[in-house]
Amino acid sequence: MLVEIRFHGRGGQGAVTAANLLANAAVREGKYAQAFPYFGAERRGAPVVAFARISDEPIQTHSRIEHPDIVVVLDPKLFELANVTEGLKENGIVIANAREKPDVGETFKVYCVDATSIAQSIGLVVSGWPVVNTVMLGAFARATGLVKLESIIEAVREQFPGKIGDLNANAIMKAAESVREC
Amino acid sequence: MVVKTLTGNYAVAYAVKLARVNVVSAYPITPQTTIVEKLSEMIEKGELNARMIRVESEHSALAAVYGAASAGARAFTATSSHGLLYMHEVVWWAAGSRIPLVMAVVTRAIGPPWNIHVDHQDILDQRDSGWIIAVAQENQEVLDLTLQAFKISEDPRVYLPMMVGLDGFILSHTTAPVDIPDQELVDSWLPPRRQPYIIAPESEVVMGNIAPDEDHFMMRYSMAASMEAAKKVIEEVDREYGEIFGRSYGGLVECYKCEDAEYFVVIMGSWAGDAKKAVDTLREQNVPVGVVRIRFVRPWPREKLLEILSGAKGVLVFDRAVSMGSTGILFSEVAQTLYPLNISLKGLVAGLAGVDVGPSRIEAEILKFIKQTEEGAIYTPTEWILPEKYAGRYPSSPKEVIAK
Numbered sequence: 076m077l078v079e080i081r082f083h084g085r086g087g088q089g090a091v092t093a094a095n096l097l098a099n100a101a102v103r104e105g106k107y108a109q110a111f112p113y114f115g116a117e118r119r120g121a122p123v124v125a126f127a128r129i130s131d132e133p134i135q136t137h138s139r140i141e142h143p144d145i146v147v148v149l150d151p152k153l154f155e156l157a158n159v160t161e162g163l164k165e166n167g168i169v170i171a172n173a174r175e176k177p178d179v180g181e182t183f184k185v186y187c188v189d190a191t192s193i194a195q196s197i198g199l200v201v202s203g204w205p206v207v208n209t210v211m212l213g214a215f216a217r218a219t220g221l222v223k224l225e226s227i228i229e230a231v232r233e234q235f236p237g238k239i240g241d242l243n244a245n246a247i248m249k250a251a252e253s254v255r256e257c
Numbered sequence: 258m259v260v261k262t263l264t265g266n267y268a269v270a271y272a273v274k275l276a277r278v279n280v281v282s283a284y285p286i287t288p289q290t291t292i293v294e295k296l297s298e299m300i301e302k303g304e305l306n307a308r309m310i311r312v313e314s315e316h317s318a319l320a321a322v323y324g325a326a327s328a329g330a331r332a333f334t335a336t337s338s339h340g341l342l343y344m345h346e347v348v349w350w351a352a353g354s355r356i357p358l359v360m361a362v363v364t365r366a367i368g369p370p371w372n373i374h375v376d377h378q379d380i381l382d383q384r385d386s387g388w389i390i391a392v393a394q395e396n397q398e399v400l401d402l403t404l405q406a407f408k409i410s411e412d413p414r415v416y417l418p419m420m421v422g423l424d425g426f427i428l429s430h431t432t433a434p435v436d437i438p439d440q441e442l443v444d445s446w447l448p449p450r451r452q453p454y455i456i457a458p459e460s461e462v463v464m465g466n467i468a469p470d471e472d473h474f475m476m477r478y479s480m481a482a483s484m485e486a487a488k489k490v491i492e493e494v495d496r497e498y499g500e501i502f503g504r505s506y507g508g509l510v511e512c513y514k515c516e517d518a519e520y521f522v523v524i525m526g527s528w529a530g531d532a533k534k535a536v537d538t539l540r541e542q543n544v545p546v547g548v549v550r551i552r553f554v555r556p557w558p559r560e561k562l563l564e565i566l567s568g569a570k571g572v573l574v575f576d577r578a579v580s581m582g583s584t585g586i587l588f589s590e591v592a593q594t595l596y597p598l599n600i601s602l603k604g605l606v607a608g609l610a611g612v613d614v615g616p617s618r619i620e621a622e623i624l625k626f627i628k629q630t631e632e633g634a635i636y637t638p639t640e641w642i643l644p645e646k647y648a649g650r651y652p653s654s655p656k657e658v659i660a661k
Contacts, residue, residue: 111432137531139615
């Protein structure tokens with residue numbers, strides 16, 4: 076089965092890294108995966124997207140994802156700034172960095188996690204920006220069951236060894252505990 | 258052997274490391290930059306014992322590795338688009354001097370208007386230069402092909418430089434699982450570089466000097482002969498690589514679901530994957546279609562294509578590069594190959610500047626072509642698939658603007 080995922084973030088927030096880490100985690104479980112950015116003329120702070128595919132079989136296609144099964148939204152403001160549910164499949168899943176349910180209509184399954192507060196509470200902040208991308212992957216793993224939490228943590232630790240890896244692992248677990256359908 | 262999720266660019270870097278390259282030189286350009294960034298990191302960490310030569314331009318980058326290779330080093334560079342055009346003079350120098358080298362070309366549109374996304378205009382602009390030119394479909398193939406490039410380029414029957422193309426962003430910045438072979442196995446398969454002479458300060462050899470016209474002529478003749486010989490070497494290396502590392506790609510071309518096919522899509526690069534997906538769907542509806550993926554543009558796989566396509570009812574060529582004033586570049590190559598045969602033939606120019614062409618569009622084009630052919634063989638050299646945004650209308654021409 077092929078699952079297509081779109082990440083929405085703001086330039087510098089790590090949407091591309093999140094997509095890459097998710098692919099890495101899936102490959103660790105023997106699945107096939109692909110992650111890719113879309114580069115327009117974005118600058119730090121502007122809305123950006125990144126994509127991932129996870130499948131039990133080798134992935135042939137390289138075209139853009141028009142109809143994702145899941146969208147992950149890294150910043151609550153993006154619900155106002157971008158059309159985050161564009162093309163999302165009916166009964167698609169939204170995983171939101173949000174305290175309360177964002178206004179995306181009633182047809183999607185929506186999960187909320189306050190990733191910003193989790194990152195801030197454990198000091199996962201870089202240049203004043205709470206690091207929410209890895210946190211959201213913890214919520215993703217728990218909400219979808221597509222990849223194991225351990226695989227996400229392993230992928231994150233590979234890219235960010237040492238103390239930063241520990242902080243991220245901690246945040247990922249906290250996100251998995253607190254993510255709720257909303 | 259270890260499986261890592263790597264971008265296409267990192268797959269290149271890992272292959273270069275496995276090939277124990279001695280000298281790397283490059284100038285940054287999107288989307289190539291992360292190849293040499295990774296190599297630089299490998300050198301800095303002591304994982305790769307090589308010299309990184311920093312230069313002020315792509316022209317100098319290729320000149321630096323060309324010099325290093327002339328002196329006997331295994332050398333590598335990488336570039337894209339405008340960087341490759343800026344190198345163009347040295348591209349010819351390296352091939353004409355018969356210096357084995359490997360260069361990764363992260364394929365990207367040529368401006369203006371400025372664009373960083375994929376098409377094949379840059380790499381195909383080099384096709385007459387005497388380099389072996391190959392283009393990969395997937396990140397795994399990027400690694401395998403880059404490794405093979407050293408073996409092919411340095412083979413005494415070939416002795417020509419080789420470019421390995423990988424699609425900008427679509428492969429260069431996309432992560433996918435890549436199986437990295439063991440160093441010992443690579444060492445046992447890829448011998449140290451050998452060359453008939455080296456140019457060093459104490460050696461009594463000159464290169465690039467003015468030569469009698471007849472000698473120049475004969476150099477060209479010998480390059481052409483080596484290009485022909487390279488066909489056999491490429492097939493050999495692909496087979497041998499398969500036996501040792503477990504992956505073969507079909508040599509000069511890959512044939513997908515060709516056995517009982519009556520119609521064929523000819524395509525090159527990452528979107529061949531989308532064509533395969535389209536063919537999978539059509540095969541479920543009993544449409545007899547296959548994909549011929551061009552892996553090597555130079556040497557052009559004439560004999561192999563004739564073998565595959567001579568019984569075809571129709572051949573549909575997808576081009577991601579166009580020769581202005583003529584046709585898509587692959588189309589003209591395919592057309593001259595099939596010249597004596599009466600086969601329905603159509604060329605599509607699409608996907609320039611990274612404009613997305615997915616499996617459903619390819620599927621529709623195949624069905625349209627089959628329908629046209631069933632009404633009588635056609636010969637349509639160029640049809641453009643316009644981006645959705647512009648479907649059915651053209652931007653203003655200078656004449657219209659002046660008239661206003």
